[in-house]
Amino acid sequence: QQKAHFQQQIHRLNEICWDKCVTDKPSSKLDSRTEGCLNNCVDRFIDASLAITQRFAQLIQKQSMN
Amino acid sequence: QQKAHFQQQIHRLNEICWDKCVTDKPSSKLDSRTEGCLNNCVDRFIDASLAITQRFAQLIQKQSMN
Amino acid sequence: QQKAHFQQQIHRLNEICWDKCVTDKPSSKLDSRTEGCLNNCVDRFIDASLAITQRFAQLIQKQSMN
Amino acid sequence: AHELLKKMTEKCFNKCVVRPGTSLDNSETKCLNLCVDRFVDAYNITTKSYGTRIQ
Amino acid sequence: AHELLKKMTEKCFNKCVVRPGTSLDNSETKCLNLCVDRFVDAYNITTKSYGTRIQ
Amino acid sequence: AHELLKKMTEKCFNKCVVRPGTSLDNSETKCLNLCVDRFVDAYNITTKSYGTRIQ
Numbered sequence: 069q070q071k072a073h074f075q076q077q078i079h080r081l082n083e084i085c086w087d088k089c090v091t092d093k094p095s096s097k098l099d100s101r102t103e104g105c106l107n108n109c110v111d112r113f114i115d116a117s118l119a120i121t122q123r124f125a126q127l128i129q130k131q132s133m134n
Numbered sequence: 135q136q137k138a139h140f141q142q143q144i145h146r147l148n149e150i151c152w153d154k155c156v157t158d159k160p161s162s163k164l165d166s167r168t169e170g171c172l173n174n175c176v177d178r179f180i181d182a183s184l185a186i187t188q189r190f191a192q193l194i195q196k197q198s199m200n
Numbered sequence: 201q202q203k204a205h206f207q208q209q210i211h212r213l214n215e216i217c218w219d220k221c222v223t224d225k226p227s228s229k230l231d232s233r234t235e236g237c238l239n240n241c242v243d244r245f246i247d248a249s250l251a252i253t254q255r256f257a258q259l260i261q262k263q264s265m266n
Numbered sequence: 267a268h269e270l271l272k273k274m275t276e277k278c279f280n281k282c283v284v285r286p287g288t289s290l291d292n293s294e295t296k297c298l299n300l301c302v303d304r305f306v307d308a309y310n311i312t313t314k315s316y317g318t319r320i321q
Numbered sequence: 322a323h324e325l326l327k328k329m330t331e332k333c334f335n336k337c338v339v340r341p342g343t344s345l346d347n348s349e350t351k352c353l354n355l356c357v358d359r360f361v362d363a364y365n366i367t368t369k370s371y372g373t374r375i376q
Numbered sequence: 377a378h379e380l381l382k383k384m385t386e387k388c389f390n391k392c393v394v395r396p397g398t399s400l401d402n403s404e405t406k407c408l409n410l411c412v413d414r415f416v417d418a419y420n421i422t423t424k425s426y427g428t429r430i431q
Contacts, residue, residue, distance in 0.1 A: 079379050082422040084331065086387060088341070090418065093391065094410035098417045106418055108341035110425035115345050116334045116353055123357040124326060145324050148367040150276065152332060154286070156363065159336065160355040164362045172363055174286035176370035181290050182279045182298055189302040190271060211269050214312040216386065218277060220396070222308065225281065226300040230307045238308055240396035242315035247400045248389045248408055255412040256381060 085109035151175035217241035274305045329360045384415045 089105035098106075155171035164172075221237035230238075282297035283290070290298075337352035338345070345353075392407035393400070400408075 075379075078419070078423050078426055079383060081426055082419050083383055083387075084334070085341075085422060086415065086418050088335070090414065093407055094388075094414040096410060098414055103417075103421065105341060106421045107425050108343060110422055111429060112338050112341040112345055112349075113330075113334055114426075114429055116338060116349075117330050119345070119350060119353050120330050120333055120357050121326060123354050124322075124329070124361070127357065127361055128322075141324075144364070144368050144371055145328060147371060148364050149328055149332075150279070151286075151367060152360065152363050154280070156359065159352060160333075160359040162355060164359055169362075169366065171286060172366045173370050174288060176367055177374060178283050178286040178290055178294075179275075179279055180371075180374055182283060182294075183275050185290070185295060185298050186275050186278055186302050187271060189299050190267075190274070190306070193302065193306055194267075207269075210309070210313050210316055211273060213316060214309050215273055215277075216389070217312060217396075218305065218308050220390070222304065225297060226278075226304040228300060230304055235307075235311065237396060238311045239315050240398060242312055243319060244393050244396040244400055244404075245385075245389055246316075246319055248393060248404075249385050251400070251405060251408050252385050252388055252412050253381060255409050256377075256384070256416070259412065259416055260377075 081110055081113060084113060147176055147179060150179060213242055213245060216245060270309065274302060278302060278305065325364060329357060333357060333360065380419060384412060388412060388415065 085106050088109055089102050151172050154175055155168050217238050220241055221234050278298050278301035282294050282301055333353050333356035337349050337356055388408050388411035392404050392411055
């Protein structure tokens, strides 16, 4: 089941990063800019997920205190 | 189960209305235009759903009469 | 179950081809250009699916030989 | 027909109600009705083309 | 809240991280935080409007 | 591989077949083949980056 979750995450990340990084018509090789973008995209998406989850937790906590 | 359907509708509406109304980079507060748009968006989406369902029912009925 | 798969494929194709072919505001009749586009879209999507599946199978085979 | 209605509602709402106001105006309502008609046309074409092709 | 977080993450990542670099810079992090706040605002408005309407 | 093929088909069809004609022409077919190759490249990069990160 954990493997299924991993696979699903890969498909989701791949779709998000493909849409963000591969904007031109496909050519005979991934150019280095696109390759760098794809690598960074995965890492920044994880960073962003963590930042967003943290902020959201703070919001929930603040609301439950009021 | 009804609660699950309600939740799902909210997520769907929120995504549709976010895409329609929040077009700029997020700022420190929802401006009144965006807030009005979000409020109207939910109501107009429900109006549109009703209008569409009615029209579709008429079409089906007309086709089954031919 | 095969009928459910057929239905699902229709919904998927219809969404893809609607997005590709119906770009203007709806009018009182499908114009012939849009109608031709919709007809071709379904056929070309199936052609493309076959071409893509074949290419992907070749890639997999090449990788497993290395 | 549930899936069809759901997709149709999203596509037609996005096409016809660009800036949601305090009520649906006439041009939006007219657009929604035409959109339903054209969406059903498209669905019929898709179904027919796909059916013919996979026979 | 899982579905909310998932949608929020996709929408806010796409809005705030336009060209992913070697780390999140300050403006991206600030944008993500504001985006969470506004997404929750939007969610609250949607929930309230929908709740009022279907009563 | 079913999910991969499904996504790949949608992304590549949308990218390579802009105005569907009466048959796939040479440039469309070439584009589809390259698109498959690049999509697999992207998938491999994504899998590797994600795998490294969550270790």
